[in-house]
Amino acid sequence: MTVRALTRQLVSIPSHDDPTAAGSAIEAWLRSETDATVERTDAGVIARRDGGGRCALVGHHDVVPPADEQTDDGEYVIHERDDRLSGRGSADMKGSLAAALCAFRDADGPCTIASFRGEEQGGVGAQRAIEAGFAPEYAVVIEGSTGYSADGVTDVAVAHKGRRASTIHATGTAAHASEPEHGTNAVYRATEAVGVLQELLPPETRVLGHDLRGRLCVTGIEGGSAWNVVPDSCAITVDERTVPDERADIGRVTAIDGVTWDVEQDLPPMACDDDAFAHAVLDAATAAQSSSPALVTKPHATDAGWLAQAGTTCVVCGAAEPGEAHTDDESVSLPVLERCYRIYRNLLSRIEGWD
Structure with a gap:
C-alpha cells in the first residue's frame, strides 16, 4: 500500500x-x-x-x-x-x-x-x-x-x-453597590493580579543555539452577579507558553489578599x-x-x-x-x-x- x-x-x-x-x-x-x-x-x-x-x-x-x-x-x-x-x-x-x-x-x-x-x-x-x-x-x-x-x-x-493553563481566583465580600465600602471588591483584587502578570517577563532559553521565548497572556476574566452588587468573586484565565527549565513566576499573585492560583493543564x-x-x-x-x-x-x-x-x-x-x-x-x-x-x-x- x-x-x-x-x-x-x-x-x-x-x-x-x-x-x-x-x-x-x-x-x-x-x-x-x-x-x-x-x-x-x-x-x-x-x-x-x-x-x-x-x-x-x-x-x-x-x-x-x-x-x-x-x-x-x-x-x-x-x-x-x-x-x-x-x-x-x-x-x-x-x-x-x-x-x-x-x-x-x-x-x-x-x-x-x-x-x-x-x-x-x-x-x-x-x-x-x-x-x-x-x-x-x-x-x-x-x-x-x-x-x-x-x-x-x-x-x-x-x-x-509547553503550555500551562491556569486560573487565578479572587474572592471578596459582597455588598450593595450604593455602599461599596461595606464590601471587598473581588474584581479590584483580580485587576491587581493582572497588574502583577503584566510585570512578569516571559522566560527565555537557548536550545542547540536556537532561541526559544515563552509567552504569557490573560485570556479571560469573569466576575460579578448584578449591576448593583459589589462582586465577591472573580476568575482570570491565563495561557502561558513555557520553555525548558524556565517558568514565569505566576505564583507572585498569591501575595495579594484573597487571591489563589490553580493550574489546570501543564504540557511540558x-x-x-x-x-x-x-x-x-x-x-x-x-x-x-x-x-x-x-x-x-x-x-x-x-x-x-x-x-x-x-x-x-x-x-x-x-x-x-x-x-x-x-x-x-x-x-x-x-x-x-x-x-x-x-x-x-x-x-x-x-x-x-x-x-
Missing part, C-alpha cells in the same frame, strides 16, 4: 470522539504488512521489529472535532486537488503517520513505531505508555515541521514550547539534548529533498514534551505546515508526505549504526 492510499484510509476514519476504529485499522495494517511485534493497549498501538532498536517514530491517531463541511452524514469528507489531500486529520497528523508506517514497513533493521490516542486531550496516551515502560533512546515525533525555515521545506524542530516543553542526533535527522531530511532544511523551533506543545521529560532524546519532523492543523480546510501536501517517507526510512535504516 502506498503512502497516499494509506493516508486516504486513515483520514477517512472518524476519530475525534473515539479513536478506537483508527487504532484498530493501524493495528490490522501493521499485522498484515509487517512482521513486527504489535502491542495494542489503552495508550495506543506500538510495533517493534527485531527488538525495537534505538529509535522510535511517534505519532497519534486522534483528531480534533471536524467542521460541518468536513463531514457528510457522519463520515469524514476527503478531497484531492493540486497535489494536496484535504480532510480532518490530514495534516494533524494522519498523513505523516501513513508516511511513518510505510517507512517502518520498508526500513532495514530494528525499529519502533508508536501511534497514541489522546494527544489532543493533553497527551494522555503518551503518558500512559511512558508509565507502562515505553522509553526509546531516541524519538522522532512526526508533528509538523514543514515551512518553518522557508516555504515548502521540511525542517527538523529541536525544541518546542521539549528540548533536544543531543546535537549529534539532531544533525543525524537533519542529514536524513537533507538527503530527501532538493531544498536545504534547517534546525528550527516550534511554538506548539506535542507528545515530544512528555517523552523528553521521561528521558527520551526527541526531535520533531513531519509534513504539516504552520497554520494547517485544526482548520476547517485542513490539508497536507502529498509530495511532502512522500518526502517524509524518505526521511523516516533513511533515518531508521541507518540509526543503529549511528553514533
Whole structure:
C-alpha cells in the first residue's frame, strides 16, 4: 500500500470522539504488512521489529472535532486537488503517520513505531505508555515541521514550547453597590493580579543555539452577579507558553489578599539534548529533498514534551505546515508526505549504526 492510499484510509476514519476504529485499522495494517511485534493497549498501538532498536517514530491517531463541511452524514469528507489531500486529520497528523508506517514497513533493521490516542486531550496516551515502560533512546515525533525555515521545506524542530493553563481566583465580600465600602471588591483584587502578570517577563532559553521565548497572556476574566452588587468573586484565565527549565513566576499573585492560583493543564516543553542526533535527522531530511532544511523551533506543545521529560532524546519532523492543523480546510501536501517517507526510512535504516 502506498503512502497516499494509506493516508486516504486513515483520514477517512472518524476519530475525534473515539479513536478506537483508527487504532484498530493501524493495528490490522501493521499485522498484515509487517512482521513486527504489535502491542495494542489503552495508550495506543506500538510495533517493534527485531527488538525495537534505538529509535522510535511517534505519532497519534486522534483528531480534533471536524467542521460541518468536513463531514457528510457522519463520515469524514476527503478531497484531492493540486497535489494536496484535504480532510480532518490530514495534516494533524494522519498523513505523516501513513508516511511513518510505510517507512517502518520498508526500513532495514530494528525499529519502533508508536501511534497514541489522546494527544489532543493533553497527551494522555503518551503518558500512559511512558508509565507502562515505553522509553526509546531516541524519538522522532512526526508533528509538523514543514515551512518553518522557508516555504515548502521540511525542517527538523529541536525544541518546542509547553503550555500551562491556569486560573487565578479572587474572592471578596459582597455588598450593595450604593455602599461599596461595606464590601471587598473581588474584581479590584483580580485587576491587581493582572497588574502583577503584566510585570512578569516571559522566560527565555537557548536550545542547540536556537532561541526559544515563552509567552504569557490573560485570556479571560469573569466576575460579578448584578449591576448593583459589589462582586465577591472573580476568575482570570491565563495561557502561558513555557520553555525548558524556565517558568514565569505566576505564583507572585498569591501575595495579594484573597487571591489563589490553580493550574489546570501543564504540557511540558521539549528540548533536544543531543546535537549529534539532531544533525543525524537533519542529514536524513537533507538527503530527501532538493531544498536545504534547517534546525528550527516550534511554538506548539506535542507528545515530544512528555517523552523528553521521561528521558527520551526527541526531535520533531513531519509534513504539516504552520497554520494547517485544526482548520476547517485542513490539508497536507502529498509530495511532502512522500518526502517524509524518505526521511523516516533513511533515518531508521541507518540509526543503529549511528553514533
